[in-house]
Amino acid sequence: MRRVSSGLVLILFMVLSASAQESCETAAYLESEIKNNFLSSGQVEWLEKFVAEKKGDKSLSRGGDKTIITIPVVFHVLYHTSAQNIPDAQIHSQITVLNESFRRLAADTVNTPERFRELAADCFIEFKLATSDTRRRYTSGIVRKYTPISIWDADDKMKFSSEMGADAWDSKQYLNIWVCPLRRTLGYASFPGGDPLKDGIVLNSTTVGVTGKSSFGEGKVAVHxxxxxxxxxHIWGDDYCGDDGVDDTPKQAGFTNGCPTGVRLSCGSGAAGDMYMNYMDLTNDACINLFTFGQSERMRALFEPGGPREGIHTSIGLQPPLIHEIPIAEEPPRWLRPNLFPNPATTEITIDLAYDPRWIGNVMYLTNVQGVRVMMLNITSTIFTIDISQLKPGIYLLTSHRKDGERWQEKIIKM
Ligand SMILES: [Zn+2]
Incomplete structure (x- = not known):
């Protein structure tokens, strides 16, 4: 298939971002990465060149190396509500779907049409929850963290503790998967060669593992x-009849919605038609069931010497831990809203905002029942005490709001 220049690559990712945003923001994400210089066009070009050099390497191709590459995975579960704190079982089912898909062991591989079955590959790539963290302490491979953020954008903030998210574990050695409630996005991923602090996959809390709850409820978003x-x-090369850099995937006009059947022809894709059942299309989970040998070769090339995923081979992530202490699970703060005590009060009242340190630096107002402001205070710490001894007995409202739209209001009774 034809190769595209890096300049064209830039443009086609921009073209795609508008159309496929609902289902997959990866291209939009890559576009924004290029725009922000996290992944320069030079890096995209480097990746294509590296893959092209490895292409045709006998050990990588069909019938070549059958060594299983096992990728240590850490899930960072970021939750605001208990429903978002998804159970271990859901994560385990995700690992199972990943392995069945990459090893071509899923029951639905029988749905791969006869005309493409010859191309369908066992990639000999597996995924396993990490057993050692970066300091070789015991881990279950699942890290849970309460966060005051109730919804996230696909802007990588969840990848930083400083933004109320969770920092990546060394991305040379682990596949980091962040799980959090995402606005209008099922998930997105970083391409190899970008900022190591942002390297990994982000999944919407509702899209992890087998839930059966939507067209994308079978764990295939993570596979994609x-x-x-x-x-x-993407199978359509992120452009009209574009190039995905893989030889055995037919050209395709664009992405697929829903769950088509039969032969669909586009771009002179040949008698077999489009491969809309490939994991790299956007077809419903129930209707995607293969990677090709060409895709397998491209993926396995990254683990070769000098490749961006080479570090996985020497990862400590799946080694037995040296420190066996079970880490104490991080508890959510007791109060998920401002806590005022004592209330009613006579002389002073303590305000605890520890559930969300982002209140620091904002202003708080105390208003009487007539709506008159009687006090204005700068919030300089998460826990502080205010003097109310001079106030007349009665009911007051304490309020604060932030630039991001977050606000709270609590009633105080002065005795
Ligand atoms: Zn995608």
């Missing part, structure tokens, strides 16, 4: 995103 994380492009 893992494909991106391993350097795969």
């Amino acid at each position: 995103e893992a494909g991106h994380w391993l350097g795969l492009r």
Whole structure:
């Protein structure tokens, strides 16, 4: 298939971002990365060149190396409500779907049409929850963290503790998967070669593992995103009849919605038609069931010497831990809203805002029942005491709001 220049790559990612945003923001994400210089066009070009050099390497191709590559995975579960703190079982089912898909062991592989079955590959890539953290302490591979953020944008903030998210574990050694409630996005991934602090996959809390709750409820979003994380492009090459850099995937006009059947021809894709059942299309979970040998070769190339995923081979992530202490699970703060005590009060009242340190630096007002402001205070710490001894007995409202729209209001009774 034809190769595209890096300049064209830039443009086609921009073209795509408007159309496929609902289902997959990866291209939009890559576009924004290029725009923000996190992944320069030079890096995209480097990746394509590296993959092209490895292409045709006998050990990588069909019938070549059958060594299983096992990727240590850490899930960072960021939750604001208990429903977002998804159970271990859901994460385990996600790992199972990843392994069945990359090893071509899923029951639905029988749905791969006869005309493409010859191309369908066991990629010999597996995923396993980490057993050692970066300091070789015991881990279950699942890290849970309460956050005051109730919804996230696809802007990587969840990848930083300083933004109320969770920092990546060394991305040379682990696949980081962040799970959080995402606005209008099922998930997105970073391509190899970008900022190591942002390297990994982000999944919407509702899209992890097998839930059966939507068209994307069978855990295949993570399979698609893992494909991106391993350097795969969308099947339509992110352009009208574009190039995905893989030889055995037919050209395709664009992405697929829903769950088509039969032969669909586009771009002179040949008698077999489009491969809309490929994991790198946007077809419903129930209707995608293969990676090709060409895609497998492209992914496995990244683990070769000098490749961006080479570090996985020497990762400590799946080694037995040296420190066996079970880490104490991080508890959510007791109060998920301002806590005022004592209330009613006579002389002073303590305000605890520890559930959300972002209140520091904002202003708080105390208003009487007539709506008159009787006090204005700068919030300089998460826990502080205010003197109310001079106030007349009665009911007051304490309020504060932030630039991001977050606000709270609490009633105080002065005795
Ligand atoms: Zn995608």
